[in-house]
Amino acid sequence: MMTALQAFEEKKRFVHLKELLRSANHIQKIKKGTFLFQEGMVANELYLILSGKIQMSKMSQDGKEMCFRICSAGEIIGELTLFTNDPKYLLNAKVMEDGEVAVIKKDYLEEQLLLNPTLTFEYMQWLSNHARRTQTKFRDLILLGKKGALYSTLIRMCNSYGIRLKDGSILIDLPLKNQDLANFCGTTRESVNRMLNALKQEGILSIHKGKITIHDLDYLKREVQCENCPVEICRIE
């Protein structure tokens, strides 16, 4: 029986659920540029990413894109369609990098989730944390202005996708275009470009091969008056 709350580590999270998914109905290849699903489509399936990268985003009517997360191996997508009575995907799942996903039927997963307390616990824990992350993230995006939104996004990217280098810098291990960043923080490509260049000038970060390395994370944190909330909360996702 689940009593004590386990340490929150990406690696350990959702282990039982992932195990279940691995025994999935079937495997599906995904190709860059295609959509695994799009918002509005009826959702019958969830996916466990085995390899490749998928960007989850939501469009507004006038073509602007709000990017929520970038998922890679080990992550589950389509999860928010569980237990809803309007079973449509809310996000677009665009493939950024070829790979494979394990496919599982939503009905089956809902059944299993309710039958197995361990699964239940893991899923509720994940949902709670998801909601908590979301609150802080959007407060930042809305209240800090566009520059603050970018800085906040970069900080979260460090926590979500960052690799610490020997010199203490943090490599955000994702190929990100200016436009991608703009979609994450609700601004324009041009604005992102100018802000990134300013940060480059100051030596706060550098960019090689489309990947950003943050040299002075503290500078960014100071600028947004970061309250150093726990790393499991201060994330892109």
Add this chain to the structure above:
Amino acid sequence: MMTALQAFEEKKRFVHLKELLRSANHIQKIKKGTFLFQEGMVANELYLILSGKIQMSKMSQDGKEMCFRICSAGEIIGELTLFTNDPKYLLNAKVMEDGEVAVIKKDYLEEQLLLNPTLTFEYMQWLSNHARRTQTKFRDLILLGKKGALYSTLIRMCNSYGIRLKDGSILIDLPLKNQDLANFCGTTRESVNRMLNALKQEGILSIHKGKITIHDLDYLKREVQCENCPVEICRIE
């Protein structure tokens, strides 16, 4: 008598959970202007509101306030502290109107939730819907600009707190100051004031005794290119 738009789900949602909460540890009076809890405080308890109104918000370091929801009788607050290993409240619960809350221990509730599949189901359903609501709401706040943010907020307020009048108008049954609205949509009191006055000029809405009545909801929807997502999603909360 008027038909509350929100009746459809709010009343039915969470029934078993609410029943559980009603058999709570004890009852606590709440007084206007005080905080039931504040962000950062260790969370041992959840609350079911029996009467009164509570505003849930989050502050940024520089004093700006992001308002998430206004809760009244029948709603549960503090729920996102369940199943996390960093058991701190993430929001401030400010009492807007005197009342009473039922108090329940978090530990006990977690236990009960896992033991009773019906409760489990209700809670997961609520969490999923919460996450879905949040995604659409913040996309709007971030991508639509401040005017769009206000319009979107007004539309959601209609769905969450609206009462349909005989002439088809919708009364948002909450006393809202300009500053409150500003906190909901991430702008300033002055901007809200100007935008509301413009809408008054056009006859889109009117204000009496601090409560807003929307006469032409479709105008607002058109302006934000509303995609008419389901009412259980397009809400303040």
Add this chain to the structure above:
DNA sequence: TGTTAGATGTGATACATATCACACACGGTT
């Protein structure tokens, strides 16, 4: 090697929004 498509960089400009500094309105005191 030249061509191309996609990405980045940048000035000029327009527009949106915040900020500041008050005046005004209103309901509840004393």
Add this chain to the structure above:
DNA sequence: AACCGTGTGTGATATGTATCACATCTAACA
């Protein structure tokens, strides 16, 4: 009635941000 405190209304101005229109770079590839 005069006096608060709190909320609203509004002009002037500053700042932030998007938009447009290109130039430039880069990697892929024919």
